[in-house]
Amino acid sequence: MQSPDQPVLRDIVLVGGGHSHVVVLKRFGMHPEPGVRLTVICRDTHTPYSGMLPGYIAGHYSYDEVHIDLSRLARFAGARLFRDEALGIDRDAGKVLCRNRPPVPYDVLSINIGATPQMSHVAGAAEYAVPVKPINGFNERWLLLLERVRKHAGVTRIAVVGGGAGGVEMTLAMQYRLRNELRAAGRNPDELSFHLLTSDAVILPTHNALVRRAFERVLAERGVDLHCNAEVNEVSAARLRTAGGETVDADEIVWVTHAGGAPWLSKTGLALDTDGFIQVTDTLQTVTDPKVFAAGDIASMTNHPREKAGVFAVRQGPPLAENLRRAVEGRALQPYRPQSKWLALISTGDRYAVASRGALGVQGAWVWRWKDWIDRRFMLKFNQLAVMETRPIEAPSSIKLDQEETAQAISAVAMRCGGCGAKVGATVLSRALGALHPVDRDDVLIGLHAPDDAAVVRVPPGKAMVHTVDFFRAFIDDPYIFGKVAANHALGDIFAMGAEAQSATAIVTVPAGLEAKVEDLLFQMMSGAIEVLNDANCALVGGHTGEGKELALGFAVNGLVDENIASVMKKSGMRPGDVLILTKPIGTGTLFAAHVRLAARGRWIDAALVSMCQSNRLGAQCLLEHGATACTDLTGFGLLGHLVEMTRPSGVDAELYLAALPVLEGAEETCAAGILSSLQPDNMRLRRALRNQREATGHPRYPLIFDPQTAGGLLASIPPERAETCLKALRALGYTHAAAIGRVLVQGEALEPIVLTLN
Numbered sequence: 001m002q003s004p005d006q007p008v009l010r011d012i013v014l015v016g017g018g019h020s021h022v023v024v025l026k027r028f029g030m031h032p033e034p035g036v037r038l039t040v041i042c043r044d045t046h047t048p049y050s051g052m053l054p055g056y057i058a059g060h061y062s063y064d065e066v067h068i069d070l071s072r073l074a075r076f077a078g079a080r081l082f083r084d085e086a087l088g089i090d091r092d093a094g095k096v097l098c099r100n101r102p103p104v105p106y107d108v109l110s111i112n113i114g115a116t117p118q119m120s121h122v123a124g125a126a127e128y129a130v131p132v133k134p135i136n137g138f139n140e141r142w143l144l145l146l147e148r149v150r151k152h153a154g155v156t157r158i159a160v161v162g163g164g165a166g167g168v169e170m171t172l173a174m175q176y177r178l179r180n181e182l183r184a185a186g187r188n189p190d191e192l193s194f195h196l197l198t199s200d201a202v203i204l205p206t207h208n209a210l211v212r213r214a215f216e217r218v219l220a221e222r223g224v225d226l227h228c229n230a231e232v233n234e235v236s237a238a239r240l241r242t243a244g245g246e247t248v249d250a251d252e253i254v255w256v257t258h259a260g261g262a263p264w265l266s267k268t269g270l271a272l273d274t275d276g277f278i279q280v281t282d283t284l285q286t287v288t289d290p291k292v293f294a295a296g297d298i299a300s301m302t303n304h305p306r307e308k309a310g311v312f313a314v315r316q317g318p319p320l321a322e323n324l325r326r327a328v329e330g331r332a333l334q335p336y337r338p339q340s341k342w343l344a345l346i347s348t349g350d351r352y353a354v355a356s357r358g359a360l361g362v363q364g365a366w367v368w369r370w371k372d373w374i375d376r377r378f379m380l381k382f383n384q385l386a387v388m389e390t391r392p393i394e395a396p397s398s399i400k401l402d403q404e405e406t407a408q409a410i411s412a413v414a415m416r417c418g419g420c421g422a423k424v425g426a427t428v429l430s431r432a433l434g435a436l437h438p439v440d441r442d443d444v445l446i447g448l449h450a451p452d453d454a455a456v457v458r459v460p461p462g463k464a465m466v467h468t469v470d471f472f473r474a475f476i477d478d479p480y481i482f483g484k485v486a487a488n489h490a491l492g493d494i495f496a497m498g499a500e501a502q503s504a505t506a507i508v509t510v511p512a513g514l515e516a517k518v519e520d521l522l523f524q525m526m527s528g529a530i531e532v533l534n535d536a537n538c539a540l541v542g543g544h545t546g547e548g549k550e551l552a553l554g555f556a557v558n559g560l561v562d563e564n565i566a567s568v569m570k571k572s573g574m575r576p577g578d579v580l581i582l583t584k585p586i587g588t589g590t591l592f593a594a595h596v597r598l599a600a601r602g603r604w605i606d607a608a609l610v611s612m613c614q615s616n617r618l619g620a621q622c623l624l625e626h627g628a629t630a631c632t633d634l635t636g637f638g639l640l641g642h643l644v645e646m647t648r649p650s651g652v653d654a655e656l657y658l659a660a661l662p663v664l665e666g667a668e669e670t671c672a673a674g675i676l677s678s679l680q681p682d683n684m685r686l687r688r689a690l691r692n693q694r695e696a697t698g699h700p701r702y703p704l705i706f707d708p709q710t711a712g713g714l715l716a717s718i719p720p721e722r723a724e725t726c727l728k729a730l731r732a733l734g735y736t737h738a739a740a741i742g743r744v745l746v747q748g749e750a751l752e753p754i755v756l757t758l759n
């Protein structure tokens with residue numbers, strides 16, 4: 001996270017997590033720039049390293065060995081990772097437009113989004129072919145293809161379109177892997193046939209004759225049918241047709257041809273080349289806009305055109321990092337000239353490779369081992385990261401500020417007077433909140449639409465009001481997602497009571513800084529929160545925003561229930577024989593503790609955030625409809641703590657089935673590594689409530705019953721005859737992890753109310 005002692009003065013936004021940007025992140029992680037905040041906007045958390053992709057396809061590497069975990073890398077770099085897709089740039093406003101979140105402002109922008117397949121000019125290609133590009137999306141497509149081939153009876157005919165290094169390598173890697181798959185399934189590996197088609201007269205046209213001959217020989221030995229001068233101009237369900245009229249029947253068609261720039265770039269006003277790639281100067285700045293940089297496949301260096309290859313994208317990383325620093329500091333940028341000859345190590349799938357550089361070409365199993373060594377060493381730099389000590393920012397920022405910004409920056413680091421209740425300035429607040437649109441409700445008489453000293457809401461006849469409050473500091477760097485989670489967490493109590501959410505007031509703490517940065521932070525965070533509140537038809541009616549060291553957000557929420565509180569779901573109504581149902585998986589405490597220590601995988605954190613953003617509203621309605629006798633939402637006390645809060649007033653005991661607990665991916669691993677939330681020791685005091693605690697301690701899921709949850713699921717007791725239909729209904733509503741995790745017992749003689757079933 002950004003150091004709270006240093007106000008943010010400039011924003012560098014990186015769009016795409018390609019090979020150049022991972023190098024930029026690493027460099028900024030090693031040498032942070034005072035006052036500069038980095039934000040990465042990327043569709044994917046795990047970014048593939050192209051050099052190892054064919055090895056992954058061939059089955060030599062695991063998924064994690066060939067992917068850089070952007071979540072961890074961003075955390076290491078102190079950068080914010082926004083999981084989203086950029087769809088445009090508003091260059092006048094200096095904002096990146098995203099698919100799923102408010103626009104993200106930048107002072108300096110860099111684009112490293114790779115290439116996009118150009119299939120639209122070939123009839124049927126988009127429909128029937130599997131594109132390799134973008135390579136980050138290929139894994140899913142490859143796993144589906146693998147499954148189809150496994151299930152396909154008889155010979156599977158595979159056609160690869162594209163005779164460059166990518167196409168040749170993919171053909172050989174796929175063949176090697178699929179033959180092994182068939183063999184493992186007890187089938188004949190010869191039930192495969194491969195065709196490789198290229199519009200050029202030769203394969204590997206940018207490589208020398210030695211290399212070409214080596215691959216022609218390998219392809220011939222491996223029975224791959226090579227079609228040169230075969231420009232594919234039509235694709236149908238199981239057939240390719242070339243411009244020369246040749247047809248090739250194929251059950252699977254893989255597309256590895258020339259790619260171009262993403263279509264959305266044409267609306268940015270940036271100058272593009274004929275293939276839609278962004279034209280950049282020697283400083284990697286776009287020729288159109290000095291505030292916008294581009295690198296990797298998406299960039300076309302006007303003075304030094306080169307082949308599209310990951311090696312160039314990686315090499316552009318250091319000069320890009322340097323020039324981004326210089327750009328925010330207003331220093332002169334340094335020109336960069338890519339090498340004219342480069343080493344390509346092209347593999348043949350079977351742990352054998354050919355090295356190609358200029359006129360040189362050598363081959364052998366040793367070349368593969370060499371390549372493997374280089375690739376693994378490269379990946380270690382990004383996947384073996386140590387938590388950096390929080391460094392006091394000694395160096396004064398070298399960023400040039402205008403007079404107004406200087407005054408604001410000095411004021412942000414100077415002792416704040418606090419005499420105004422440390423409130424955030426009214427202008428910033430009204431601008432940030434003015435852009436938000438909370439739902440209107442008839443029972444809100446005075447709210448944000450007509451702000452006053454306090455909000456006035458009506459309690460409709462026959463209704464009673466439910467009050468609750470929750471507040472916590474940001475545990476992630478993405479203010480928009482944090483806003484969603486905080487609102488969801490606060491609403492959880494209302495839904496757990498079976499109430500309807502009516503109105504909310506927000507309490508916000510935001511670090512001091514430049515007005516524009518504070519305003520945007522507030523806007524991003526409150527946008528996320530408003531989306532969740534609006535979805536629950538809960539009107540935001542007011543709030544208070546103060547300055548503090550860390551970003552924090554909470555809500556006081558009002559809900560409505562029937563005056564006759566018999567319909568309210570309380571903690572106390574459990575009946576012996578009831579089934580315990582939990583709607584969402586547990587494990588957020590340990591996962592986010594691991595995230596801080598760079599010990600959690602990005603996809604674990606993604607999945608945990610998705611779970612935290614899932615509302616309990618529909619789940620609560622479903623539980624109510626299925627006769628829930630008691631209910632609560634899981635938060636800080638963890639599963640056991642909240643269960644005991646239910647059994648005690650209900651006068652019952654309960655049995656928990658450890659094996660049946662829904663658990664977030666990665667949570668068992670992080671617990672096993674001894675990484676637990678700082679709240680865990682407090683929660684563990686409740687182990688005295690366990691009847692068979694001693695025998696359970698060694699169970700891998702034992703620590704998870706104490707794990708504190710943020711925006712956790714609902715725990716409810718349901719009459720046994722309705723439990724199964726309730727679970728089905730919950731799953732149909734999207735609570736796919738909902739599970740029966742135990743049952744309610746008659747209160748026994750033992751002092752401890754909870755017994756754990758270990759398997």
Ligand SMILES: Cc1cc2nc3c(=O)[nH]c(=O)nc-3n(C[C@H](O)[C@H](O)[C@H](O)COP(=O)(O)OP(=O)(O)OC[C@H]3O[C@@H](n4cnc5c(N)ncnc54)[C@H](O)[C@@H]3O)c2cc1C
Pocket residue numbers: 015016017018019020021041042043044047048050051052053054084085086087112113114115132133134135136165166167169170256262295296297298308309310311312313345
């Ligand atoms: C089969 C195959 C094998 C190859 N082998 C090699 C090799 O051995 N050596 C070599 O040098 N090159 C190789 N290449 C070429 C190499 O893959 C590319 O040159 C390289 O991936 C380009 O890197 P990049 O950083 O420009 O983009 P990419 O690696 O494609 O990364 C783009 C990133 O941007 C993200 N992104 C895309 N669009 C958006 C958006 N709109 N918003 C947010 N995020 C976005 C993606 O999720 C991804 O993280 C191979 C290519 C293929 C197809």
